[in-house]
Ligand code: FES
């Protein structure tokens with residue numbers, strides 16, 4: 001089949017690839033780009049969710065998506081989650097809560113959970129269950145996975161609150177400094193004799 005050149009943005013990197021019209025996004029990622037973190041857990045029939053990646057932040061089954069149609073999207077796979085500072089809080093939480101056994105479902109679970117928490121930072125357990133309904137795990141059952149997602153939601157909320165607090169403190173400080181100047185100015189006027197003490201006997 002004829003191949004056409006196409007450009008893809010995956011995990012912040014740009015790739016130039018020759019692709020056939022019927023190449024799936026799953027095969028592009030695994031076979032052409034070597035990003036094997038994205039798994040195929042069923043007969044590429046949309047039944048397991050293991051191949052889930054994010055296209056412009058939306059969970060998408062890579063086995064049912066033609067690579068060609070993802071050209072203009074930001075594609076995020078599990079390889080793009082960690083930073084030089086460490087694992088993503090979802091990855092940490094899955095490890096801490098024993099939500100990973102064979103790990104085959106984990107990349108799809110984590111990316112689906114990321115999209116869920118990006119949209120709803122304070123989900124209930126029911127929200128998480130509903131959000132992950134299309135992702136199957138054959139090993140752990142779902143309790144540990146739900147616990148891990150709830151724990152990651154807590155971590156992400158705390159981190160966000162801390163960074164918002166720091167940003168607010170940075171914004172307030174100049175005002176406080178101005179206020180301090182005004183107070184200093186006021187007290188010097190007072191010492192010149194206009195205040196109750198300065199104007200005494
Ligand atoms: S590989 Fe099972 S849904 Fe895509």
Ligand code: FES
Nearest residue numbers: 101105137138139
């Ligand atoms: S950890 Fe094995 S399928 Fe989920």
